[in-house]
Amino acid sequence: MSARHPNLVRLLEPGLPDAERRQIESHVATCATCQAEWHQLRQTSGLLDTWHVTAPDGNAFVDRLLAATQAARDADPWTDRRAFALRIAAAVAIAGVTGVVIGLSVPPRPAVSIAPAESGQVVELLGLDSLSGDDLSALARLVEPDETPDLEEPS
Amino acid sequence: MGMMRLAGESDPRSDAELVAAVASGQTSALGEIATRHQQRVRAIAFRIMGRWDVADDVAQEAFLRVWRGAAKYEPSAAFTTWLYRIVVNLCLDQKRRYRPLQLTEQDPPSDDATDASLIDLERADAVRREVAALPERQRVALVLHRFENLNHAQIAAATGWSESAIESLLVRAYSRLREKLKDWVPP
Numbered sequence: 072m073s074a075r076h077p078n079l080v081r082l083l084e085p086g087l088p089d090a091e092r093r094q095i096e097s098h099v100a101t102c103a104t105c106q107a108e109w110h111q112l113r114q115t116s117g118l119l120d121t122w123h124v125t126a127p128d129g130n131a132f133v134d135r136l137l138a139a140t141q142a143a144r145d146a147d148p149w150t151d152r153r154a155f156a157l158r159i160a161a162a163v164a165i166a167g168v169t170g171v172v173i174g175l176s177v178p179p180r181p182a183v184s185i186a187p188a189e190s191g192q193v194v195e196l197l198g199l200d201s202l203s204g205d206d207l208s209a210l211a212r213l214v215e216p217d218e219t220p221d222l223e224e225p226s
Numbered sequence: 227m228g229m230m231r232l233a234g235e236s237d238p239r240s241d242a243e244l245v246a247a248v249a250s251g252q253t254s255a256l257g258e259i260a261t262r263h264q265q266r267v268r269a270i271a272f273r274i275m276g277r278w279d280v281a282d283d284v285a286q287e288a289f290l291r292v293w294r295g296a297a298k299y300e301p302s303a304a305f306t307t308w309l310y311r312i313v314v315n316l317c318l319d320q321k322r323r324y325r326p327l328q329l330t331e332q333d334p335p336s337d338d339a340t341d342a343s344l345i346d347l348e349r350a351d352a353v354r355r356e357v358a359a360l361p362e363r364q365r366v367a368l369v370l371h372r373f374e375n376l377n378h379a380q381i382a383a384a385t386g387w388s389e390s391a392i393e394s395l396l397v398r399a400y401s402r403l404r405e406k407l408k409d410w411v412p413p
Contacts, residue, residue: 080400085377119368122273122357124269135282140288
């Protein structure tokens with residue numbers, strides 16, 4: 072396309088700024104070449120609009136998609152376990168940081184304990200309230216492997 | 227702990243809210259996203275790929291990538307831009323695997339089709355064939371521009387190509403189609 076003539080495809084563009092549209096249209100109004108080209112472009116564009124496409128059976132597509140996500144999850148059960156492990160790691164990290172902060176800021180105490188009301192909030196905060204008994208047992212084993220180590224106070 | 231909607235519960239959730247829900251593990255939210263966008267995604271893929279089976283594979287993989295990548299989604303960008311970019315990239319990848327392009331699918335005319343409707347079908351089929359025959363990048367740009375009504379900037383965002391490249395691709399695509407489809411233009 073010559074530099075003297077505007078890009079007429081722009082006129083097909085949705086949301087073309089009014090100023091740019093007016094500028095192109097004013098050129099077309101005075102240019103026989105662009106008038107002929109614009110006429111043909113509109114005809115071509117109209118032809119394209121005759122090609123209608125409707126994707127078949129959307130519900131079946133969504134069902135297949137959800138089945139595929141389930142299959143992917145089954146094939147890689149670690150996806151869920153990783154999320155579970157991340158929660159555990161976060162819980163351990165929070166507990167560790169909390170313990171250090173408490174240890175540094177308060178006089179030595181024999182043990183750090185969490186009140187039942189607070190532990191409930193932590194469980195809910197971490198999304199652990201929906202875990203089964205087995206999951207919680209596994210969590211307990213991970214957090215406290217075999218023996219509960221003594222909490223040593225910083226010297 | 228599920229997501230709570232205390233107000234406006236009947237309002238449909240935005241795309242960004244649904245993606246956040248997917249990221250938090252709610253698979254049902256992915257179903258909601260797919261229900262909302264599957265028609266356009268599959269139509270884009272079909273118009274680029276030319277086959278419903280391949281288009282549906284592309285569309286399914288696109289939504290699976292949304293599912294896997296939901297946590298990385300930045301709500302500052304329109305969800306559809308992200309989604310279309312995934313679809314376009316998958317189509318371009320698939321094209322490399324499925325050369326040469328096979329374009330055979332067309333709804334068969336019904337028994338009671340009139341002459342006029344048969345002409346319409348033939349015209350639409352000619353359009354489909356000529357769009358399919360466009361070079362790949364021209365076809366992608368044209369599909370997003372003409373059939374999805376995206377502007378140059380949106381097409382650039384969906385493809386990763388520059389706006390000037392989009393403009394050039396569209397000029398060439400329309401010019402070629404004008405020549406190839408001239409016999410179908412009404413007198």
